[in-house]
Amino acid sequence: MSPPLMALQWAVNPGSGVPLPPRWGWYVILYFFVGGLAAGCYAIAAALDLAGEPRDRDTVRTGYLLALPGLLICTLLLIIDLGRPERFWHMLIKSKHVPALLLKYWSPISLGSWILAVFGLFAFVAFVGAVVDAGRLRWRAAERAVAGVRRLPSGVRVAWLALGILAGCALGGYTGVLLVGTTRPVWYNAIPLGGLFLASAASTSYALLLLLLLRRGRAAADPALVKLSDADGWALLIELALVVLLLLMLGAVARPIVSGVYGALFWIGVVIVGLVLPLLLHVRHSERSAFAGLRGRAVLVLIGGLVLRFVVVMAPQWPRVPPWHL
Amino acid sequence: MAKGFYTDTTVCIGCKACQVACHQWNGLPAEEPGERELTGDSYDNTGTLSALNWRHVKFIEQIPEDRHQNGFLDGSRWLMMSDVCKHCVHAGCLEVCPTGAIIRTEFDSVFIQTDVCNGCRACLAACPFGVVDIGSDGKAHKCTLCYDRLQHGMEPACAQACPTDSIRFGEVSELMALAEQRAADLGAHGIQAQIYGKDDIVGGLNCFYLLVDKPEVYGLPAKPELPSSNVAAALGGSAATAALLAITGAVSFRKRRMDDMSRDESAPEDEP
Ligand code: SF4
Ligand code: SF4
Numbered sequence: 001m002s003p004p005l006m007a008l009q010w011a012v013n014p015g016s017g018v019p020l021p022p023r024w025g026w027y028v029i030l031y032f033f034v035g036g037l038a039a040g041c042y043a044i045a046a047a048l049d050l051a052g053e054p055r056d057r058d059t060v061r062t063g064y065l066l067a068l069p070g071l072l073i074c075t076l077l078l079i080i081d082l083g084r085p086e087r088f089w090h091m092l093i094k095s096k097h098v099p100a101l102l103l104k105y106w107s108p109i110s111l112g113s114w115i116l117a118v119f120g121l122f123a124f125v126a127f128v129g130a131v132v133d134a135g136r137l138r139w140r141a142a143e144r145a146v147a148g149v150r151r152l153p154s155g156v157r158v159a160w161l162a163l164g165i166l167a168g169c170a171l172g173g174y175t176g177v178l179l180v181g182t183t184r185p186v187w188y189n190a191i192p193l194g195g196l197f198l199a200s201a202a203s204t205s206y207a208l209l210l211l212l213l214l215r216r217g218r219a220a221a222d223p224a225l226v227k228l229s230d231a232d233g234w235a236l237l238i239e240l241a242l243v244v245l246l247l248l249m250l251g252a253v254a255r256p257i258v259s260g261v262y263g264a265l266f267w268i269g270v271v272i273v274g275l276v277l278p279l280l281l282h283v284r285h286s287e288r289s290a291f292a293g294l295r296g297r298a299v300l301v302l303i304g305g306l307v308l309r310f311v312v313v314m315a316p317q318w319p320r321v322p323p324w325h326l
Numbered sequence: 327m328a329k330g331f332y333t334d335t336t337v338c339i340g341c342k343a344c345q346v347a348c349h350q351w352n353g354l355p356a357e358e359p360g361e362r363e364l365t366g367d368s369y370d371n372t373g374t375l376s377a378l379n380w381r382h383v384k385f386i387e388q389i390p391e392d393r394h395q396n397g398f399l400d401g402s403r404w405l406m407m408s409d410v411c412k413h414c415v416h417a418g419c420l421e422v423c424p425t426g427a428i429i430r431t432e433f434d435s436v437f438i439q440t441d442v443c444n445g446c447r448a449c450l451a452a453c454p455f456g457v458v459d460i461g462s463d464g465k466a467h468k469c470t471l472c473y474d475r476l477q478h479g480m481e482p483a484c485a486q487a488c489p490t491d492s493i494r495f496g497e498v499s500e501l502m503a504l505a506e507q508r509a510a511d512l513g514a515h516g517i518q519a520q521i522y523g524k525d526d527i528v529g530g531l532n533c534f535y536l537l538v539d540k541p542e543v544y545g546l547p548a549k550p551e552l553p554s555s556n557v558a559a560a561l562g563g564s565a566a567t568a569a570l571l572a573i574t575g576a577v578s579f580r581k582r583r584m585d586d587m588s589r590d591e592s593a594p595e596d597e598p
Contacts (some may be wrong), residue, residue, distance in 0.1 A: 018547070020456045022447040044575070051579055083445015083464025090425035090444045102426050106554055109448045110424035169571075173564035180560040181553045182451035183418055188551060194560040195567030202571050227578050234574030238567065 019183040021317035025325030027081035031074050032175045032309040033204070035116075036197060038070025040205025042123055043168035044228075046161040055224050062212050063205075064130035067123040075116065092117060108178040115170045122164035172201030179312065186316035189253050192246045193312065199239035204305035206232035207298035220294045229294060232301065233282040240275045262315035265307055274304010328415075328434035329476065330532030331485065331493055332501035333408055334508060335544070336519060338492040340369055340406040344381045347487035351472065354378050375409060377461035380469040381484050382409045386543060407544050408484070408493060411436065411457045411469035412523065412531035418553045419449035419458050419468075427466070434498075434532060435471035454528065454550035471533075498532050505536050512538075528552055 045063025048056040079088045087095070091113040094100040104110040131137040132146045149157075176197035179187040187193070206228050213225055220226075247254050257266055281297045314323050348354065355378060365373045368385035375382045386405040413435045420428040420436050427442035428449060438449075438458070445464040452458075458468045472482035480486075485495035494501060505521050512519040522541050523534025528550050541548050 018456050019452070019454055020450045020459065022451040023460065024447065047572075047575060048579065081446075083447070083460055083466075084443070087425070087442075087444035090427070090442055091446070094426055095442050096439075102424075104422075104424060104426075106557065107422045107424055107448070108557060109422060109446060113424060169564075169568040173561075173568065177557060177560040177564060181422060181557045182448075183454040183551050183553050184451045187451070188553070188556060191556050191559045192563050194564035198564050198567045199571065202575075230578035231575045234578060235571060238570050238574065242567065 018185070019188075021184065021321050022182070023317070023321050023325060024081070024313055025321065027077045027326055029306075029309045029313050031077040031081070032197065032313070033306050034070050034077070035074045035175060036172050036201030036305065037205050037208055038067045038074060038123065039119065039168040039171035040201040041070065041209060042067035042119070042126060043165045043172070044202075044205055044209060044231075045126070046165050046168070050158060050161050055222075056227075058216070058218070059209060059213060059224055059228065061130045061133060062209055064126035065134075066208070066212075068120075068127035071116070071120055071123045075120075078116075108174055108181040112171075112174045112178060115167065115174055119164075119167040119171045122160075122167050125160075126164070169198060173198035184316055186250065186253055186256055189250055190246060190312075191249060192242050196239065196242040196246060197309075199235055199242055200305045200308055203232055203235035203239055203301050206235060207301035207305075210294060211298045211302075214295050214298075225294070229282065229297075232298075233279065236275055236279050236282070236301065240271075240279065243271065243275065256315040256318060257311060262311050262318065266311045266315075269307030270304055270311060273300050274307060278304070328498040328532050329471065329496065330413055330435070330498040330501060330534070331410060331471075331482070331495055332505050332534060332536070333410070334492050334494070334505070334536045335405065335407040336508075336512065336517075336536060336538060337490045338383070338406040338408055339490055340383055340385055341489065342383050343487040343489060344408050344484035344493055345372070345379065345383060347483040348381045348469075349378075351475070351483035352380065352470070354380070375411075375457050375459065375468070377459040377467040380410065380467070383407070384409055384545060386539075388539075388543075403538075405539065405544070407535065407537075408488075409545075410484070410533055411471075412455060412533045413469075413471055414528055414531055416529040416552055418452040418454055418528070419466075422448045422452040422553050424448060431471075431473055431476075433471065433473070433476050435473065435476075437470055437473050438466050438468060440465045440467070452553040454547055454552070498534075502534070505534070508536060522546060 041063040045060045045067070048063070049060045079085045082088055089095070090102075091110065092102060094102045102110070103114055128137070128142055129146055129149070132142050137143070173194045176190075176193035176195070180190055180193055182188055210225060210228050210232065213222075213228075214220065218225055247258065250257075256262060278297045278300050281293055281300075310323075314321065314325075349356070357378065364371055367373070368387055370383070370385050372379045372382055384405075384407045386407070388403040388405065390401045415434075417428070417430075417436045420430060423443075424446060425442050425444050427439045427444075429437055429439060431437050443465045445460060445466065447460055447466070449458045449466050450460060458466050461467045472480070475482060481495040485493045494504070502521070502524075509519045509521060517538060519536050519538050521534060522537050522544075523531030527534075535544070535546070537544055537546075
């Protein structure tokens, strides 16, 4: 029998054995953030559009106007993040068998590329509609197209908007699933991440719409704003619950996210600034029925949403990828 | 007809002939331009598998706490292992690659078509062994199992160069039988050896190892995972969240409407 090896001191080479960080940095973080906003703004606008209350028309138009530019920014961010940006189209088309399409629905990145493309269609239609509506586009063809669409049976419109909302939800949530679809510790284990990013997409989108409507001089007590603010409260509550669920499910694996500098950012930036404070402000608001810093609350929510994506993307890649990596 | 490597770590002498042969055949430069970094870690000076190192010889020094326990350095071991892409039966990298750049060849090996890869880096985070890496050309690189040589009936360069036959190339089932035999022979001499890469490791590795210690000691994960295992659950969670958001959104939107409606209804009564 060979000598007992139990008490041996050994040094493991720092070689392979742990899934590598993919070196996703700020392009991806911003993509996740802006993508959530584009998806959320569209879905909220479409939902209000479906409800069809005249006083929400401003909200609907704002949401529709935001979705397409947001989506274009996302596409740009994704393309410059590639090692070979000129080959971005390889994501959708089999480059060796043009024009055969390529979809691997079990691969979140492949699925996500298609979600972006499909969502782009809805965002584009909504954008053109909103611009024509606002009387900004005096182009006959567009006006006639919009008028034609208006004449469609309402069932078609409802189905179209419902599908658009679905596409929005897919875009808002898949970014979290994309991280789960790796073998990198923390991401791999973070099953509630898709839901968390989706809830955050909703809360940040409500916040952005509120901010823009406030800027336009709408009163905080305006029913159109109050309903957004109420829905934002709910989204924040769901988000907070998902954060708790995530931490419970991760257990000890959560360490990179909850300790150290990233941990400080997580607790202060995500939990306190992004969730607890806005929720407290919201409760106070409805109790006193007085306007308590709706604008401040919206800003806090937006900051929290960005910090959430920063911490979740970067902390599990530390220390091989520095926090400022693009 | 799956082809692969059987790497018998018990006969590896750490000469790195495999690394050199791999660099030569595949035209891989010694390093990225810039400073030469020495790891200071045993005889290792490449550190990891990378875009430029598709073979990596690991040196694991096991030395007792008390070196004079039973005579000087008695009970110490120096383990060596030539690491490589495992050409997994269920390959995480292939699973996630959104461009279809990563394919399974007629030899059942996993091959990256660099003319298709667009550098999204999904495969880096998907490989449970940390094998694929992105090169300075913005594309993903790893061992090809010498696809070009196989197509011409040759064996991979590393296997041909290995002077101790620590790396053997061939039909996976035949190699596995060889490894089983070797493990049994070692067992008869009181040396515990186990195969890493049977079906229990992500469905089997076409390039597997014979180890004399726990996989973690060699920097191999004891229970590697597939990137897709949790995706369905995560999608379900997202769908449930979407439903919750839709319900709470509808409640908030509706509630206002009801409140307004009740106010509207009560309004006429206020008027005289
Ligand atoms: S070891 Fe990694 S890179 Fe090699 S086939 Fe398996 S998953 Fe792909
Ligand atoms: S980096 Fe290249 S090989 Fe890797 S997943 Fe992306 S496209 Fe595929």
